[in-house]
Amino acid sequence: MSYDFNSKIGIVTGGGKGIGKGITSLLATLGAKVYVFGRSSLAEGTQFSDDEEINNRIIYINVDVSDFNEVQLAIDKIKSESGRIDFLVNNAGITKDNLLLRMSETDWDTVMNINLKGAFNTCKAASKVMMSQRSGRIINIGSIVGTTGNAGQSNYSASKAGMIGFTKSLAKELGSRNILVNLIAPGFIETDMTAKLSEEQLKSFVDNIPLKRSGLPVDIAKVVAFFISDDSNYVTGQVLHVDGGLAI
Numbered sequence: 531m532s533y534d535f536n537s538k539i540g541i542v543t544g545g546g547k548g549i550g551k552g553i554t555s556l557l558a559t560l561g562a563k564v565y566v567f568g569r570s571s572l573a574e575g576t577q578f579s580d581d582e583e584i585n586n587r588i589i590y591i592n593v594d595v596s597d598f599n600e601v602q603l604a605i606d607k608i609k610s611e612s613g614r615i616d617f618l619v620n621n622a623g624i625t626k627d628n629l630l631l632r633m634s635e636t637d638w639d640t641v642m643n644i645n646l647k648g649a650f651n652t653c654k655a656a657s658k659v660m661m662s663q664r665s666g667r668i669i670n671i672g673s674i675v676g677t678t679g680n681a682g683q684s685n686y687s688a689s690k691a692g693m694i695g696f697t698k699s700l701a702k703e704l705g706s707r708n709i710l711v712n713l714i715a716p717g718f719i720e721t722d723m724t725a726k727l728s729e730e731q732l733k734s735f736v737d738n739i740p741l742k743r744s745g746l747p748v749d750i751a752k753v754v755a756f757f758i759s760d761d762s763n764y765v766t767g768q769v770l771h772v773d774g775g776l777a778i
């Protein structure tokens with residue numbers, strides 16, 4: 531990719547592993563300064579790149595996105611340290627799967643608090659900074675199941691469907707301040723989240739993907755880069771499935 535993000539500063543939540551790590555690595559490689567919001571310190575030995583100059587552009591802040599006060603403190607730190615926020619990627623997310631009758635209230639609430647309220651918290655705090663600078667890009671990471679639904683994932687699917695309505699509403703609210711808000715809906719991407727699946731489940735997933743392969747974090751990261759770049763200057767409020775055709 532040839533985008534030049536040298537002057538850009540932003541946030542990737544849950545950027546320490548999986549899809550978020552792929553996004554963080556690519557954005558820093560393209561020159562951006564990336565603040566990673568994560569719940570626990572990075573796993574020992576986490577390397578974003580072999581190039582130390584690229585690693586030095588990545589700053590980890592311990593933040594639980596479901597806690598508004600923690601998010602606000604982290605945004606204040608970025609504002610005073612770097613002065614601006616050009617992009618926010620809401621990638622942090624969890625699953626607590628079960629059939630409805632076996633799903634605990636706690637598992638419903640935890641998934642909603644991290645996946646959906648977490649995006650509310652970061653958008654509320656970061657959009658204030660973006661509004662004052664009259665520019666910004668917000669990219670929410672949803673899921674195809676936010677559109678299709680999935681048995682055993684009613685909490686997760688509802689949180690991701692909620693993110694679609696949230697994305698479209700913010701696109702309308704913030705458009706006049708030149709803040710663009712879009713959502714990427716990944717399909718089946720190889721990370722710890724999908725490593726929980728059995729061989730059989732994995733095979734049946736891949737059989738149903740028109741491109742006949744699972745995705746990699748970099749497949750999502752490249753689309754995030756597009757939404758941060760000037761190539762998407764006239765695109766807002768959109769849901770883009772990046773899923774090898776799985777949701778067709």
Ligand SMILES: NC(=O)c1ccc[n+]([C@@H]2O[C@H](COP(=O)([O-])OP(=O)(O)OC[C@H]3O[C@@H](n4cnc5c(N)ncnc54)[C@H](O)[C@@H]3O)[C@@H](O)[C@H]2O)c1
Binds near residue numbers: 549569595717723
């Ligand atoms: N892997 C897939 O196939 C797939 C498909 C569709 C959507 N997604 C979405 O993509 C995103 C990333 O998924 P992944 O597969 O990389 O998952 P992952 O489990 O590998 O990584 C999730 C990240 O979120 C962070 N996180 C969790 N709770 C947090 C909290 N309270 N505060 C801050 N950070 C927190 C974790 O520390 C981790 O870094 C999620 O939103 C997920 O729903 C993934």
